[in-house]
Amino acid sequence: MKTPLSYAGSGQPVSTDTPIDNPLLHARSVSRALNIVGDRSSLLLVYWVFLGVYRFTDLLNRTGLSRSLISNRLKRLEEQGVLERRVSGGQGSEYHLTEMGKDLYNVALAIIRWDKQWHYTPGCVTHHLVHTACGKEFMPLPRCGSCQGDFDARDCHWHYGPGEPDAELTANTQSRRSRIAPSALGTEHPIMDRSLEILGDRWTALTIAAAFYRVRTFNGFQQALGIATNILSDRLSRLTALGIFTRGSQARGDYRLSEEGLSLFPVIVALMQWGDRWLSNDSGPSLVLVHRQCHSVLDPLMVCDQCGQALAFGDFHL
Numbered sequence: 001m002k003t004p005l006s007y008a009g010s011g012q013p014v015s016t017d018t019p020i021d022n023p024l025l026h027a028r029s030v031s032r033a034l035n036i037v038g039d040r041s042s043l044l045l046v047y048w049v050f051l052g053v054y055r056f057t058d059l060l061n062r063t064g065l066s067r068s069l070i071s072n073r074l075k076r077l078e079e080q081g082v083l084e085r086r087v088s089g090g091q092g093s094e095y096h097l098t099e100m101g102k103d104l105y106n107v108a109l110a111i112i113r114w115d116k117q118w119h120y121t122p123g124c125v126t127h128h129l130v131h132t133a134c135g136k137e138f139m140p141l142p143r144c145g146s147c148q149g150d151f152d153a154r155d156c157h158w159h160y161g162p163g164e165p166d167a168e169l170t171a172n173t174q175s176r177r178s179r180i181a182p183s184a185l186g187t188e189h190p191i192m193d194r195s196l197e198i199l200g201d202r203w204t205a206l207t208i209a210a211a212f213y214r215v216r217t218f219n220g221f222q223q224a225l226g227i228a229t230n231i232l233s234d235r236l237s238r239l240t241a242l243g244i245f246t247r248g249s250q251a252r253g254d255y256r257l258s259e260e261g262l263s264l265f266p267v268i269v270a271l272m273q274w275g276d277r278w279l280s281n282d283s284g285p286s287l288v289l290v291h292r293q294c295h296s297v298l299d300p301l302m303v304c305d306q307c308g309q310a311l312a313f314g315d316f317h318l
């Protein structure tokens with residue numbers, strides 16, 4: 001059983017403003033988190049388990065993935081510590097979220113927030129989550145755990161943490177985007193289709209993360225990610241077509257996050273925080289985010305916009 005590490009939110013003010021030379025090598029938490037969830041099939045399975053679908057056969061019906069692919073990904077998620085297999089009498093195996101898996105709820109809430117903000121769909125069940133404590137339909141709001149103030153990308157800066165950076169980004173095994181037929185997702189879950197576009201492919205998500213570290217040019221992305229130019233071209237055009245990036249008019253070849261892209265910041269931060277807690281070694285994260293308003297290491301939390309209470313796993317229902 002894995003136990004979480006805690007570094008962020010120590011309340012220690014961080015004062016120095018050392019520039020980060022190659023932030024992505026330091027942001028290994030994001031990269032490691034994406035090694036687990038930055039795969040379309042794995043993300044889809046975790047999504048359904050989050051919604052309470054636990055049995056192999058039900059996952060088979062819901063996802064439309066092949067039996068062998070599901071077996072492979074469930075086994076991998078179990079090895080990675082996100083899911084645990086339970087044998088229920090005569091019913092076959094069930095897959096449940098471990099503590100580490102449940103802790104992904106902040107990532108889920110950040111995705112829901114982004115999707116509801118930009119792609120509100122009346123029939124999408126996850127856009128109508130109810131906070132059990134106040135009984136109201138809510139929008140998750142990102143807050144700084146230290147000062148309770150809100151934050152976005154402009155309110156934070158990166159700072160070296162105590163951990164050593166990785167020598168290089170860990171090898172990518174899923175460079176090709178695999179398509180999952182939208183019909184496999186069902187019309188009540190358009191959110192999944194959209195978040196798969198962003199997170200269900202490791203390179204796409206890392207390209208977005210790099211933009212938050214102020215990487216803007218094709219060469220800059222290429223250097224920061226060590227990615228093949230054809231893959232990078234594909235991801236940049238795709239993200240521009242999706243409206244996540246805009247091309248600057250003055251500097252040709254400049255890629256900047258649009259307002260919609262910038263609002264993915266809490267998603268990247270939640271992924272980083274999850275990676276810091278569960279995938280760092282004892283030396284801690286090599287990169288931390290500092291909230292400008294209170295000078296503390298950012299320990300983000302999500303609160304209910306209706307009653308202001310902090311949200312935890314299991315505090316909301318469809």
Ligand SMILES: [Zn+2]
Nearest residue numbers: 144147291294
């Ligand atoms: Zn703060």
Ligand SMILES: [Zn+2]
Nearest residue numbers: 131134304307
């Ligand atoms: Zn509430």
